Amino acid sequence: MSLKPSELKKDFPVFKEHPDLVYLDNAATAQKPLQVINAVEKFYREQNSNIGRGLYDLAEEATLKYREARKTVSEFVNANTDEIVFVRNSTEALNLVADSLEFEGDIVLSEMAHHSEQLPFRRRAERDHREISYLPTENGKISVEKAEQIIGPETGLVSLSHVSNVFGKENPVRDIVELARQNDAYIVLDGAQSVPSQEVDVKQLDVDFMVFSGHKMLGPTGIGALYGRKQLLEDMNPYQVGGGMIRSVRKEEVRWEEPPKKFEAGTPNIAGAVGLAEAVNYLTDLGMEEVETHEDELAQKIENGLNSLEGVETVTENSKSLVSFTASFAHPHDIAEVLNQENIAVRAGSHCAQPQMEELDISGTVRVSPYIYNTEEDVEKLIESVKKVKEVFS
Ligand SMILES: Cc1ncc(COP(=O)(O)O)c(C=O)c1O
Incomplete structure (x- = not known):
């Protein structure tokens, strides 16, 4: 069964706050579903205690949640x-x-x-x-x-x-x-x-x-x-x-x-571990094969759309989950800024890979990275907006 990104979007409060946001910077960080936000909040509201040390019920519950989180995360990567x-x-x-x-x-x-x-x-x-x-x-x-x-x-x-x-x-x-x-x-x-x-x-x-x-x-x-x-x-x-x-x-x-x-000296990020386990459960419920297929399909559409524009060049072909590109008509930072005016969030720069940029002999790229909640409409809006960028700089 393929993912239904428009439905999934409803789980993410950020898209209620910013209904027009096209978020395509997921390689930097992903948005958080309510399930994760609620799990973290529930921990602090109802289960908060330090772990491992207390002999009272609340401490035992927090310790159990942390232990369960480790099990969930370990199973996720076998x-x-x-x-x-x-x-x-x-x-x-x-x-x-x-x-x-x-x-x-x-x-x-x-x-x-x-x-x-x-x-x-x-x-x-x-x-x-x-x-x-x-x-x-x-x-x-x-x-x-x-x-x-x-x-x-x-x-x-x-x-x-x-x-x-x-x-x-x-x-x-x-x-x-x-x-x-x-x-x-x-x-x-x-x-x-x-x-x-x-x-x-x-x-x-x-x-x-x-x-x-x-x-x-x-x-x-x-x-x-x-x-x-x-x-x-x-x-x-x-x-x-x-x-x-x-x-x-x-x-x-x-x-x-x-x-x-x-290797875990001091009080760990207990609520963070609980939240991560919830994120793993969310992804597991979707199915990682479906997640992969969805991202690959969107990456291909992005790549094809960008390569159809004169003056735009993707850095590689057949990218899996994200697409990097340069354009002859504008610097990556300028492209990202104009896209921002269109409510599209992408990343521009060297992506913490300066030696690689040096090898490619470029100062940076624009990176577009979709995830589970991105739709084909998001991709269409991106491509149309890159066309606008070209008009602005030509
Ligand atoms: C390939 C790769 N490795 C490592 C990192 C570092 O991740 P973090 O900032 O979460 O430590 C990133 C973050 O962008 C990354 O993309």
Whole structure:
């Protein structure tokens, strides 16, 4: 059964407040359905307490809600419950891995990596005096052929995006995982753009770590997840230390909790986890295959519509969930500003991927990223409005 975006829109209060809004900046963050907003509100109204410590009913209820949230989120990506660490966002998860994983060898990143993926590992390389190599992009994807020349016995860790936030194309993760395994290298997957939009199974992908952000998948801001293989999480040192992550503290010795608690120092974002679990339930009820098909169809329509306009060029073809484009008649920022006057929200700039922009020899793109509540009418309005932009600047 295909999605009914006009019906779904009714679940999102933002569209009641802004009935003419065409929101096409979902790769940056998604809007929140009432179900998520209500779950967060209910937590604060009825269930609020700190977790893990209290011996009273309310504390036990809050602890249970947090535990259930972890189970829901772990099942969504087919991880075991104790392999999901709650973090603030993908950025924090990537910093955690880059900081805490012990490994030998060099680091392989990709040219297209978001700064949040790239910078933690660059800092680690600097700290340890390790070499970094970059997997090049070919038509919006990592080239396996080139990766075969780059990933080798010297490689200790490979980090790559599942779906790029610039190109919206799925990288050949299984092939890269295979290369990493052949060379005994760890593999980290940035799922910030894939987990909201398609079924993702960490076991099937066979990655060591994967990160994603709640706010890009209908959940609240300030909550995200790190998947890590159990054995690796057990072997890693904690990223931050403090309350909630220790078994015992004596002057002579400190003993950490088992993962995932070991990585969740201090009071976590309990309401955020509850909200994220509700977002996962919402997406699961829709069906991730339907979500993926809907986004792919809209992305194709956007791509075709834009490419039919003279002076407009999409950066790649056959994008999955988002489309980046440039125009000969206006700078990306000017395009986004004029679209804003038409009540269309898109993003313009380098999308936190400056090295990739440098490689493409462009200053930036306009990025259009649809989601479950976007309709064909939204796409038509976008294309008509880009035509208007052309008139304004011609
Ligand atoms: C591919 C990719 N990785 C990482 C991030 C960072 O996500 P967050 O800002 O939620 O940490 C983003 C955000 O846009 C992204 O698109």
